Structures are given as structure tokens and as C-alpha cells.
Amino acid sequence: MFGCIHIPDFPVQAALLREPKAIPVALLDGPESLLKVVACNSSARSAGIFTGMTKSQAEICGVTLIKRIQEHEDMAQAELIDAAYNFSPCIEVTSPGTIIIDLNGSERLLGTGKTIAQLILGEVTKRGLESNVSIAANPDTAHYAARGFKGITIIDPQEETKRLSTLPVETLGLESDVLHVLHAWGIRDFKSLAALPSIELTERLGQYGLHLQRLASGAVMRELVPAALPASFQESTELEEPIELLESLAFVLNRLLEQLMECLIDRSLATNHIEIELTLEVHSDRDVNAPVCCSALTTYQRTVKLPVPTQDGKVLLKLAQLDLAAHPPHAPVNKIKIEAIPARIRFTQAGLFQPLAPEPAKLEITMARIRAVVGEADSQNRNLVGFPALLDSYRPDHFQVVPPSVKQGNSAEPSTRLALRRFRPVIPARVEVNAEQAPVWIGFSRWKARVTCASGPWRGGGQWWDAAGEWLREEWDINLTLDGHTALYRIFRDLATRNWFVEGMYD
């Protein structure tokens, strides 16, 4: 079973999406010097408007003339697609304003064909569009029925030829030369076309003619061309008054995120990446000495990422709030746009014997909250909160701190070894050396002690090709007695500066 939604005069309805539709309206398009009517509604047609009239001719008829804007049609089409996705995940966008829905298997969920048609009509009407809805056993029959008949049309199987018979052949959307031939033969409606002898029709119009005849008799069965998923989902709102407080901004963000999540859930999708674009109201006249404000300053962008896709708007809202609190916009917000990059839902199987692990989305919020306490990154631009990862390098203390990942860790048997406690940054030390250049006394921080045993020098170096990154040093492991206790330290001498430093303590 297939359903079809058709919006008559779609460009006009799209232009009047939030306006009253009773007024006679004609849409103009083309170069400014030669604007022509490209679409009009039934009231305008009654007033004498037809497609192809010039602007000056249309003005005489006393109808409202509106310039065609593609964005309005895109928005209306998006609304229509949203409405269709409420009934099936398999839809075909046949043309602007026409959508075919695969309703196979929906009867048990939604009811009979008539009930489904009423639900679809109600959903589309709720979104501000007047539509024709049809239900039939094949997609093309449903399509032509929706184009040809007003309101709801239900065509039972085996009745296609009979029900479509009254439709004019123009409903097929034929090329003008084919239409001209059919008119010359006296073929005006589907019934006449279906009654033509097939062999003779094929001799004159080829396979195309036979296909048209089968369409007219409602005998074509085909697969739907599924609508491509959008690369991103967007929601935006323009505010009457600019928002200065983050708390007030959170209310608007919450509403937009809820709408986005609804769209994603309708398509069985989730997101792990949202981009927030805030248009700021920057008053460039506040500082007369400042350079002229460029357009880049008026938009403020933040990105929120999650390690795993989620459908929970609250998680994304909390992350967005924490991110904006850490990086607040520098001016009041005038317009908010949120874009969600869709991702497939992550399915996980919970188990009784599954090891304890923090929930990924919750962990991301936790990390953001901790970042608000400890900060984002150190002087070397390494994250202060995250999971340590060693880098493929011989440079001491060379690591990075990365966000959580879903990859599995190593499964080697743990062991116990002597650990090093590093000092970051390294502590400068005063070292006395003997004739063999081995350290004998050391002073650092509040300690001054004799070196009872030393092991070294262990020379290391690298990145000699890069003056800024080059390192060359001699390491020593030393044994001290501090307050009567043994203390093992790792010290090194930077061979570039000849200075001594304490790198860490074995513990």
C-alpha cells in the first residue's frame, strides 16, 4: 500500500506558509526587467491570472504579486518531508510538493487506508499546507490520484483503471510534443489512453507509449526511490530582543535542541556533533578607536562533540551550557542556529556481568564539568582532563591527553614495577660534581643532600633537525637520604644550557 501527498500550487502555498491562503496570489520570477507569473492559486486563476503573464499584465487583474523565493519552497518541502517521515521511514520525494510514502505494514499500526489518509492529511494541515492525499496499491496510481483528485482518495486494488479513468492526460506530466500527438488523436483522459490498442500504440510511440498506457490503467508497479537523508539537520531562531544572559539563552537552546532531536528520532538517527552559531549584536560605535567591525565578529561558533551518538537533548544542552559558560559570547545574542550532524544510533547490549563503566554521554558531561574546575589545557596545549596516550617518540614526558574512545584497551597481564613521579615543570637544581662529572651534592626546592649513589650518565637527544624542538641531555639516577629516609630521584643536565634539573622521583 502506498500513500501520496500532493500540495496543489506548491510554490504559492510555500510562499504563504504562515499567511492566510484565501487571498489571490501570483508568484513572479525571472530577471527584474521581465518578471513573469510562474505560479498562482485558484483564487488568482479565477481573477484571470495564468502562468506566463508579465508583471504589468498581472497587476491589472488586482491580485497580490509576490516574488518567488527558493528558501520558502525549501522550508515548505522540509516540513512536508518531516510530516511524511511520521508515517514511514521509506519515502520518495517525487517532485517539489509531492511525496510518495511506502505504507506497507502500517495498517496494523495505524489502521485502515482511510484512517491513515486522514492522519496524513491532519499532519500536513497542522504544518500549514493544504494537500490532497491518496492511498493506492501502487505508487504511480497514488501519485496521479493525489494530483487529480481533491481531498482524500482511496483506490482499492483492481479498481485503478476505473478510478483513474476520468483524469485528464495532462496529469501524467507529458512532454508537449507527446501531449500534442495525443490531443491530435482525440485522447483527452486516462480512459481513452487505456483503451487504445497496445500494439498499434507501441508502433507509433514506442515503449514510452506503452508505459504511458500502463500508467493510465494503474498497472505499473515499481520500487520507490528513497529520499536521501540530509547531511545535517538545522534549527534556527531570530530573537526579538537580544539575549545577554546564558541562562536565558539555555531556554532557547533547549527548545531548538528538542526540535532537532525530534527530527532525528523520526528518522531513527542520533547525533554526536552539534554546531552552535550565535549571531551577536555588536555595537561597533562603543569604541571609536577600534577598527571597523568585520562581519566575522558578529557570528560566534561553538562545537559540541560526543564520543558516541545520542538522542538525548538534555545531554547536548548540558554540554552546550558548560561550553558556553567556559567560552561566553562577547556580545548579546540576536540569532541562534544549531546544526546537528546525523549519525547512526549506537546499539549496545547490556549484561549482568558487564564490567562497571561510566555512561559515555554522562562521562562527557562530567569531563566538561571538571574542565570548568581545572581548566582546559596546560602551557603545552595538552588537555587537563582526558585519557593519557603515549606518543611514538623518545622525548621524555611526551604524551597527549585525548577524549574517551570506544577502542578496546590492551589485554596484557598487569605487573608491578617501580613508578616515577614526574615534576611538571621540572625543578631547577644546584649540583656539585666530582672529577668524573658525577653528582655528589644536590640542592633543590627545600632539600640539600649528599648523593650517596649515582647511576649515569645516560645520554639522550633528538629532533636535531629542528632548532626549536632539539633536545640533548644527560640523565642520572641518584640516591639521597632525606630526613633519614631513602629517596631515589632522576635528575638531568640540559647539555644546551648546562643547567641541572630534577625530573622526577622514583616511588
Place this chain on the structure above:
Amino acid sequence: MSSIAVIRSQVERRIPGALTIYERPAPEAFPTGIPVIDRQTGGIPKGALTQICAPVGITSGRTSLLFSLLAQVTAKEQFCALVDASDCFDPESADAVELCLSRLLWVRCSHHAMKSVEQAFKSADILIQNGGFGVIAIDLGNVDEKLIRKIPLTTWFRFARVMEALPTALVILLPYPAAQSCAALTLNLAGSARWSGTDAASHTRLISNVEFNVEIGRTRTKKPVQSASNNFTVRPQWA
């Protein structure tokens, strides 16, 4: 049959087990991977606070013990968190004991305007609220004793109380046993190093192994409470 036996049988018929002594189940614990400590303490208890104490600046084995514990827990595919008040965690040493770094959330303090101890406790509080970690470790081992003494006792009580309901072990490295009775287990550590080739030239000498002394200052898991002292040896990566 005596009257007491009659009453007992009648009560037990109505309420089975009413007169039998309830044996509290042994608290669950994580093994540290160091047999001496596991044998003496039963491991690091879950749902409780454990303090590992050693004076600042000396080699005591507390970090080796912590890494060994974290390696054991992450090997069981559990997540751990390390709140590092003085940013002294060395990922290379941790990797050498096969600690799974992708399961260790590392919070590095002391790079912010707020005091590192305050940051550490706030971060630990957030981590405990989040849940899902096997071990949450707070490393205050390099923090000056004077700063630790300023931590109010109520803070330790609060942490101990919050942990009771969680299947998580809270381990704190401290310069002295500041948590006092709030800790379910207190370990005091100190160490001494053994060198190989002490008479030879400096480039032929190496730390061959380090012997640590662990004194169990307090435990709730093993009754009666008694102070016990044991040694364990740890070898460096190159030995």
C-alpha cells in the same frame, strides 16, 4: 525437651533464621597485585576510603602500589579515575605495568587559578557523582602537609559516607593519615633501594630493586585490628 529448646523451635518454625547469628558478608575488594598487601588486607575495599601515606619527597612505593592497583582494575575492563593534584602522573611508568591508559581518566590539577587541593576535591566530588568507576584515586602525595592539615575533618567524613553506597574504591595518597577514622584502610609506606655494582664506575651502576615496607595502620576488613608490618620488593623497568 527443655522449655528454651521448645520456644526456640517454635520461633524458628515461624521465623526461619530468627535466632541464628547473621554473618556480615565480607566487603568486596580490589586486589592490588602485591601479594603481601592482598594477603594482609584482603585488597582495597570497595565502597570505602583507603589512604596510602608516606612523607613528601621520599621513595616509599605508594605510586608503584597505586599503579599496580589501577593496572589490576583496568585489566578487568573497569574504568578508573586519577585526580592528580600535583600533575605528577607518568604515563610511561603506567604503561610499563600494563595499566590500560584508555580506561584511566586523568584529571590534572595545579594549572589553574584555584588551589590544587580544592580542585582535586571538587573534581573527585564530580567523579563520584558520575559513578561508573572502579577506583577513584586522589593523588595528594606531593602536597605540602600544612595544606593537608587545613582540610576539615568533615570533608573526609562526607567522602566516606558518600562512598558507602557505591561499588567504587576511593584511594587517597597522602603525606600523613589525615582521614583518620574515616578511612577503612590505612597503609603507611617507606622504602630502601638496592643498587647493583656499587663499587664500579657510575655508568655500570643500576637500581636493581627497591624494598618497601608497608605498615597496615588501620583496617576494617580484617578483625581484630592489629598493626602489621611487611616488606615487598619492586623492580625497576630495566631490571
